[in-house]
């Protein structure tokens with residue numbers, strides 16, 4: 001029976017299905033295993049089911065000479081050295097798609113929260129700061145309806161964010177690696193260069209995948225291009241933004257505010273400069289965190305691994321060429 005290592009307990013009963021076919025070892029703690037702990041457990045595994053909190057690099061693969069399949073419980077793949085896995089003939093799969101709408105909802109929750117100061121307003125009510133009843137200049141935010149949204153990375157999530165923007169009668173600009181004629185037709189989205197998008201948009205939403213080109217693609221220069229009245233929403237990966245530059249931008253008013261779900265360092269330290277700013281709304285990487293989505297992700301991650309270990313194509317392969325050529 002092939003051995004499989006799973007780096008965390010998953011919601012729902014998907015792991016039972018895995019146990020029915022394989023000898024399954026599940027990491028039992030709530031914190032992620034360290035690299036050394038993973039290496040210690042995977043000497044004879046053929047399958048690995050991991051999360052985005054585990055960096056699966058050459059060193060980890062070296063420690064598992066029998067590894068044939070990696071199934072990631074995530075939509076991003078930046079934590080896995082995909083090139084190295086492909087070189088070794090290891091099929092890698094992941095769970096995009098099922099979380100698209102939930103993440104787009106969270107992007108909008110952040111956008112509306114920061115534009116209308118919902119978190120600050122809640123604190124005012126609870127903390128006794130609401131002293132004058134209705135006041136013409138109290139807690140003023142920014143309009144959303146009819147404004148311009150700029151989507152950086154018009155993939156699954158970017159498109160779902162854009163669909164919601166239609167309901168707010170927004171002008172939709174986007175920048176992506178490639179043009180999306182179908183999105184342009186369906187949503188009236190306009191393809192522009194990144195600089196133009198940053199200069200024009202009232203709300204910039206980052207929904208790119210993290211890779212060599214998108215690493216810190218939003219730095220000081222880009223933040224200075226944005227309007228002082230504009231907001232930045234990041235639901236992609238923290239490392240797409242230069243955090244230090246963002247803190248400066250928020251402190252010095254180059255931009256009006258930010259809504260962030262992802263950070264260069266996770267968990268974000270309690271005393272991080274971002275936590276001391278009023279014009280940011282911070283969520284702890286919960287884009288896909290609905291009960292339904294997390295259970296469905298578990299089912300798909302398990303299905304991907306079962307298929308991969310049987311030598312079949314997983315539902316969402318990241319390097320299908322491994323099976324096609326192998």
Ligand code: NAP
Nearest residue numbers: 075076153154155156157176177178208209213236287288
């Ligand atoms: P996707 O469909 O692959 O979309 C990614 C988009 O990024 C694609 O449109 C791609 O452009 C674009 N892109 C990649 N590299 C680029 C570059 N160098 N310049 C410009 N655009 C570039 O993925 P998705 O399902 O929408 O997910 C997007 C990302 O969201 C994931 O990779 C993950 O990191 C993040 N995510 C976060 C959460 C959360 O909890 N906050 C949850 C799920 C996912 P092309 O289409 O032209 O290739």
